[in-house]
Amino acid sequence: MPTVSIIYFSGTGHTTKLAEAVAKGAASVAGVKANLIAISGDDIVKGRYQNDAVFTQLDASDAVIFGSPTYMGGPAAQFKAFADATGAKWYAGAWRDKIAAGFTVSSGPSGDKLSTLHYFFTLAMQLGMIWIGLPELPMNDRGINRLSSYSGVMAQAGQEPVDIAPNAADKLTGELLGRRVGEYAVKLKK
Template structure:
């Protein structure tokens, strides 16, 4: 039975909604267990991230999906602190040959989100993981309006929402949600094939 772990930071809730949609998609694959692991500020003490329970769940997972909002063209500091803390696992190649994937969100249509995905893919490559791409063409190429891969990202899923300073609850575009869900299902299907 494959396990997909989604580890992410979300500042305003948009990345959290994407993580939930990925989890829902992965859960559609029979026999898949999904762990949703949100990085929070309380896990960081004196600039260092630490949470042994989260690390144990990631060590036991067959796939790890990394997620972060894109801040100033890169991953959020909170996720970077987590990644730095996992360097001991890297040294032992503890995540080698696990399936990996990534997702990000920003308020700008570009926001240099590609930089965040490249960082996440590079981190996975350094761990010796096997990266899964989106696998969906942009529906706009075919004149469809379902919003699947509406931002045309292939390395990982990108989401975008208008900047809202009113304090209302986070929402994501229906196409970004659908793309995230399909991505989760793809990751789980590939993981299931890989662990066989």
């Protein structure tokens, strides 16, 4: 059974909601298992992320989807600490040919979210992974990909009341990315 893991950090819960939507999309593909993993700040000791159980799950995954809020124009420090800990995987070529994708949430419509997605892309390329983008056109009446991002999913937190954001359209966009990754995980497993 192909496994799609979604590894993400969320400070105040918006990214968690988007991560859940992405997982829902991946799990909607027949035979795909979606595995949500939250990055905990408690696993960062003296600036270094360490959690062997998390890396065991990621090693066993066919696809890894990265998620973080955009903080100061890039991924949150907690996500970056996790990313730095993938250095051992880079050295061993352990994640080569796994599928990768990404999503981010921030307050503004732009908020420099593209920098975060491009960081995820660079990380995936360093690790030899295969990047899956988001081909959804924004010209639709459901708000799918309304922020017009093709590198990965962008969602906005600042527009809706805090307990609602990201809105249904952004979550649906996340779901579609998750489904696409799930479909490619199945294709690659054949």
